[in-house]
Amino acid sequence: MHPTTPAQPFDGSHDREIESLAEFDEVVAAHGTLSHFRVQSVDLTDRTDALLSLDTSGAVFLGCPMDPAAAARTRACGALVLPPVPGLAFDPYRGCVYSPDELFASLDEGYEATPDARTYAWFQRTKADGDIFGSMLRSIHDEAVSDALDELLVGARVVGVMGGHAMARGTEEYAGAARLGRELARAGLTVATGGGPGAMEAANLGAYAAPFGAGMLPEALRILAKAPAFTPSVTDWARAAFEVRAKWPGGGPSVAVPTWFYGHEPPNPFAAHIAKYFSNAVREDGLLARCNAGVVFLPGAAGTVQEIFDDATPNYYESRGEPTPMVLVDRAHWTERLPAWPLLRSLARERSMESRIALVDRIEEAPEALKRLGG
Template sequence: MGSPDEHQSAHGDEIESLAEFDAAVAAGSLAGRRVQSVDLTERSAELLATDTAGAVFLGCPMEPGPEEKVRAGGAFVFPPVPGLPFDPYRGLLYSPDALYDGLAREGYAATPDALAYDWFRRTRSDGDAFASMLRALHDDAISDALEEVLAGARVIGVMGGHALARGSAGYAGAARLGRTLARSGLTVATGGGPGAMEAANLGAYAAPHDDAMLDEACAMLAAVPSFTPSVTDWARAAFAVRERWPDGGPSVAIPTWFYGHEPPNPFAGHIAKYFTNALREDGLLARSSAGVIFLPGAAGTVQEIFDSVTPNYYESRGEPVPMVLVNHDHWTRELPAWPLLQTLASGRKMEARIALVDTVEEAPDALARLSGA
C-alpha cells in the first residue's frame, strides 16, 4: 500500500488525481470517465479542448466557461457543496494529517475530524434528505477507496476495547501484536479508535524500525494515557511519536463518526472513516480476509465477534476465516462469548477456525495454525 496521496485508482474509468486527469487528456478523451473530487480550475484549456461526452464530474471545481462547455457536451456535473467540513465525493481515504489538520495550531475542536462530527450530530436526526444524501455519497466513496487500497492485500483484523490505557501492559502487548503481524506480511486493520485499536496500528507503524523504537514510543505515549479529558493532548502525543519516527509502516483504520466521541488514532496510514456505523463494521470484518483477532473489549468487541460469526457459520463469504480470541478469563468469565462461540461452531467448518488463547504472544501462532486448518 502506498500513501493515500500517491494512490492511483484501480478502476480504469475513474480519475481521482490531476495526474490521472492529465494522462486521460493526453490519451485524447474524457468521454465516459468518472472524475472524482479533482480541482480542475487550472485545467480550463484541457476541458475546453477535450471530448467529455458522457463523463461524470463529481465535486470538481472548474471555471464557469469550461463548466458550461462540459455540460453542453453531454457530461453530468455534480458541483462541490459549499460549507461542508468534509468532501462527499472524495476519491481517496483519509490520512492522519488530513483529519487532524489544525491540531497543532488550534487544538482538536478546529480539526476537520471534529467539525465533521459536529455536523453529523446536528444533521443525523433532523430528517433532512439532503444531509442524508451527502452522508451516503461520502460513505460510498470511502468504500470504493478502501476497496482500491486493500486490493490484493492479506488483511488481518485486530479488534479490542477503546478504554485500554496507554502505558498499560495490555496496550504494550497489543502494540507488539500489531508489529508481529505487520512484519509477517499481513495488513493490520482495526476499528481505528483509541485503546487496543491504536496500539495495534502503532505496532504496524513500528514494524520497519528496530524493536527499541516501540518501547520508546509506548513510553512517550504513556504521558497521556487516555483521550479523556483532552483529545488535543492525546492526539498531539501521537503526532510527537510520528514526528520522531516519520517513516512508519502502513496499516488501515476504519472508524466512524457515529462514535465520534472516540477520536481516530493517528498511526494508521489509511483511514476509512464512515458516518454509518453498520457500513463501517461490515467493511472492516468483510475485508479481514486473513482472519480476525479479538483482544479484550466490551459491547463493541462482542458485537464484532458475532458479526464475524454469522458469515462463518453460514459460509456466506466462502471458507470461514480464522477467529482468535485473546484472554481466557475475559472471554469465559467476564464476558463469556467463547462458550457460545464453541456451541455455534460445533459440527460446522468454522469449528476448525476458532481458537482461544491466553496471551497476545500466542495469537500469531494460533492464527497460522487456524489458517492451515
C-alpha cells in the same frame, strides 16, 4: 490505468475513475476524450482548455472545481456535473481514504479545530433533522470511502485486530497489543483495526513500529503514557501520538476504519490509511469483510462482542466463501466476564468454521494461533 475503448458505455470499472490531476492529464494525452470517465474531487480550474475541447459525453464530474464556462460546456455535451458543496469540513466525493495529517490538521489550535472534530459537529447537527440532502451527502461520502478502501487493499492479506477503546496507554495490555500489531506487520500482513483509541491504537502503533529497531517501541510507549487516555483531553492525547510520529517518521503502514457515529472517540494517528465513515453499520460490515486473513479479538465490551458475531455470521453461513480465522484472546474475559466463547464454539460445532476458531490465554499466542488456523 488501462481504460477500455472510450466509445463503449461505462461498465463500473475502476479503470475509468480519475482521482488526481496526473491521472486526468494521462487520460487526456493517451485517449483524447473524457467520455464515460468518472472524475472525483480533482481541481480542474487549470484544465479549462481541455474541458472546452474534449468529448465529455456520459462523463461524471464529482466535486471538481472548474471554470463556469467549462462546467456549462461539459453539461451541454451530456456530462453530469456535481459541484463541490461549500461549507463542509469533509469532501463527500473524495477519491482516497484519509491520512492522520488530514484529519488532525489544525491540531495546534486544539482538537475542536480539526477537520475530524468539525465533521463530527456537522454530523451531530444534521443526523436527526430529516434533511434528505444531509443524508445524501453522508451516503455518497461513505460509498466513496468504500471504493477508495477497496482500491487500497487490492492484493493485500488483511488481518483485523479488534478490541475496546478503554485499554489505556502505559499498561501492559496496551504494550502487548502493540507488540501483536508489530509481529503481524512484520509477517507481511496488513493490520486493520476499528481505528479508535485503546487496543485499536495499540495495534496500529505496532504496525507503525514494524520497520524500526527493538528500542523504538518501548520509547514510544513511554512517550504515549504521558497522555494515557483520550479523556479528558483529546488534544493532549493526539499530540503525544504526533510526537512519536515526528520522532520516528516514516513508520509502517496499516489501516484504520473508524466512524463518526462514535464521535466522542477520535481516530488514532498511527494508521497511514484511515477509512472513516458516518454509518457505523457500513463501517463494521466493511471492516470485517475485508479481513481476509482473519481477525484477532482482544478483550473489549459491547462493540467487540458485536464484532465477534458480525464476523461469525458470514463464517457460519459461508456467505463470503471459506470461513476466515477467528482468534479470541484472554480466556477469563471471553468465558467468564463476557462469555462469548461458549456461544461461538456452539455455533461453530459441526460447521466448516469449527476448525477456524481458537481461544488463547495470552496475546503472545495469537500470531501462532492465527497461522495455525490458516491466516
